[in-house]
Amino acid sequence: MEFKELLSEKIAELLHELSVLPFNTLESHGPVTSAGVLTNYTSWLIIAFVIVSAMFIATANASKKRLAIATESGKVTDLAPAGRLMGMMEMGVQFIRDMASDVIGEKDGPKYVSLLGTFFFLTLVSNMLGLIPGGKSFAGSMGGTTALALASWIIFVVVGFTKNGFIGYFKSLIPSGVREMPLFGRLVLGGYLFLLEFLSTFFIRPLTLAVRLFANMYAGHIVLGIFAAFVSMFWPFVQPALNASIGGIAVGAVSLLFLIIMYAFEVFVAFIQAYVFTILTAVYIQSSVHASEH
């Protein structure tokens, strides 16, 4: 077949594979049209959920055992984490706890450790599962990231309302220096700043949270798929190769090299996107909690 037709056929197949498809048939027939259907994305999300829950429940049981041993022996050193699982999870939880304390503050930080830890570990494990061929990360679908961004947004807005009162939160959107200006300055500058901050807090922040995570994951998978399509076109595995000469093999080899390099980069991006989502949620919570100091 011609190169153009083969390439467009493979790209169409790639985009079809990456879309949200029902899980009940092995050959999926089209997009999901009714709610409550188990899709390929939700089934991988369930697997990620089971993995994260199992890790944390096992760690909780292990630390309960250490607590029992320590109360029996009376030694403080027996409270220290022992074993590989506890040591590993201790690093993870310390990472989240340091992030929460640094960003939100010493007093309110520890209250949000479970929320930030959930966002971080679920997104991280799900993104890593999405890198397995055939695996899907919930962040690769617009629905998944919208749900997570909506949760983050509702939480930081509700925290802002409860800590500062309904009117107080809206008043805190205008900086305190502007609130003390004479009437004309308050109207013009304050009105403009209020509009900007209102749009930012209520529209731009949740939207960009969702789109940033989705675009990073989806674009990464598409790039990986295109390089893999190139390899499959030029190296004869299942179909006869497009150009079975030295040039064809060279193009296949270069595509394979790029595929491996992009795979390493995608692992990095998976971690970074989980981290950025979590730390942005922490920054938004901090600006809600400390809104009275604006």
Added chain:
Amino acid sequence: MEQAGLIAIGKGIAYGLAAIGPGLGIGIVGGKALESMARQPEMAGKLQTTMFIAIAFTEALALLGFVLTFLMG
């Protein structure tokens, strides 16, 4: 056929224009972070964290253009 050609041109222009701003932005923020880390190495951890946040903000705009390219036509 004409419409397919126009769509292809549109995709190219869309992503090409979308990549200019974030490219410059990420370069600037990365360079500033590197400079600051060289001036004061003990702040390197905090600077690196802030650099990643700033890169994520600007990169989101470029990737928005990339994804819209695939959703076109």
